[in-house]
Amino acid sequence: MSFEKVAIIGLGLIGGSIGLAVRQDMPGVATSGYDADPKVRERARERQLADVIADNPAEAVEGADLVILCVPVGAMCKAAKAIAPGLKEGCVISDVGSSKRSITEALVKALPGRTIIPAHPVAGTEHSGPDAGFATLFHQRWCIVTPPEDAPEDKVAELVDFWEALGAMVETMDAAHHDRVLAVTSHIPHLIAYTIVGTASDLEEVTRSEVIKYSAGGFRDFTRIAASDPTMWRDVFLNNKDAVLEMLDVFLTDLALMREAIRAGDGEMMHDTFSRTRAIRRSIVALGQDDPRPDFGREHD
Ligand SMILES: NC(=O)c1ccc[n+]([C@@H]2O[C@H](COP(=O)([O-])OP(=O)(O)OC[C@H]3O[C@@H](n4cnc5c(N)ncnc54)[C@H](O)[C@@H]3O)[C@@H](O)[C@H]2O)c1
Numbered sequence: 001m002s003f004e005k006v007a008i009i010g011l012g013l014i015g016g017s018i019g020l021a022v023r024q025d026m027p028g029v030a031t032s033g034y035d036a037d038p039k040v041r042e043r044a045r046e047r048q049l050a051d052v053i054a055d056n057p058a059e060a061v062e063g064a065d066l067v068i069l070c071v072p073v074g075a076m077c078k079a080a081k082a083i084a085p086g087l088k089e090g091c092v093i094s095d096v097g098s099s100k101r102s103i104t105e106a107l108v109k110a111l112p113g114r115t116i117i118p119a120h121p122v123a124g125t126e127h128s129g130p131d132a133g134f135a136t137l138f139h140q141r142w143c144i145v146t147p148p149e150d151a152p153e154d155k156v157a158e159l160v161d162f163w164e165a166l167g168a169m170v171e172t173m174d175a176a177h178h179d180r181v182l183a184v185t186s187h188i189p190h191l192i193a194y195t196i197v198g199t200a201s202d203l204e205e206v207t208r209s210e211v212i213k214y215s216a217g218g219f220r221d222f223t224r225i226a227a228s229d230p231t232m233w234r235d236v237f238l239n240n241k242d243a244v245l246e247m248l249d250v251f252l253t254d255l256a257l258m259r260e261a262i263r264a265g266d267g268e269m270m271h272d273t274f275s276r277t278r279a280i281r282r283s284i285v286a287l288g289q290d291d292p293r294p295d296f297g298r299e300h301d
Pocket residue numbers: 009010011012013014015034035036037040070071072073075078079096097098099120121122123124125126127128129130132229232236
């Protein structure tokens with residue numbers, strides 16, 4: 001592992017967690033940080049999310065071997081342009097954005113000639129901001145690295161080592177594939193959660209108080225996801241439009257089949273589908289890939 005100084009731009013849930021995790025898991029590696037919001041910088045200093053919190057982005061990246069952009073997907077380009085004057089020769093610029101194709105294009109354009117290796121830790125919570133981060137967020141979670149074709153192999157290997165040192169399991173794939181996979185496993189589930197919670201609160205015969213009162217079961221799990229940061233998720237859907245629309249069409253076809261089964265009283269079709277999905281859940285649990293924290297996401301309720 002050869003990164004000696006890591007700069008973190010954006011000190012919310014993910015940036016703050018990286019800062020705390022580097023301090024805990026990589027003693028000897030220096031960190032610096034910057035956030036566009038002065039209140040976040042103040043809180044980041046109080047929580048010591050990085051060794052040094054700079055008051056401007058170019059200063060934050062000075063001397064860093066690795067710079068990680070931890071801002072909403074729609075702010076990546078602006079953040080990249082702002083760090084450009086301070087970047088050290090040969091440093092790696094990475095990010096943690098939830099979609100990868102449009103970010104890669106934006107970063108390559110904003111920082112020509114630089115070594116850009118995007119990544120996405122598939123770990124998070126519905127909380128955001130400088131108080132949300134914690135050092136163990138990436139333990140036993142996947143981090144997907146999406147190196148462009150011309151990325152130097154030694155730098156990709158260093159970035160993989162970095163995420164493994166923070167406790168993550170790392171996979172590499174191309175950005176387009178990442179975006180199609182995450183559209184199904186993360187983006188559409190969030191869209192469904194936002195929609196069902198919105199629908200329930202809109203229904204005239206179900207008053208808002210009843211939605212809250214009877215939300216102890218499955219609906220409650222949807223409300224956790226639907227509490228996720230609106231800016232972050234707006235940007236994800238604006239930036240992974242093609243893959244989300246493709247997978248949404250498949251989902252809507254399956255949902256229509258389910259509606260037909262209910263209408264036709266086709267219990268066999270429903271039972272078969274529900275048995276298949278139950279087996280999927282059980283195989284995730286058997287692989288140890290469900291969340292190891294039993295009350296994860298509920299601790300702040
Ligand atoms: N929340 C999750 O579950 C999760 C998981 C994995 C990846 N991600 C990705 O990580 C990124 C950050 O998400 P988060 O949950 O940490 O969000 P967050 O809202 O907690 O933090 C983002 C921070 O970026 C700052 N910021 C915005 N524009 C900036 C700019 N131009 N320069 C500097 N700072 C700027 C904001 O002030 C904020 O403090 C997003 O791209 C998101 O898609 C999120």
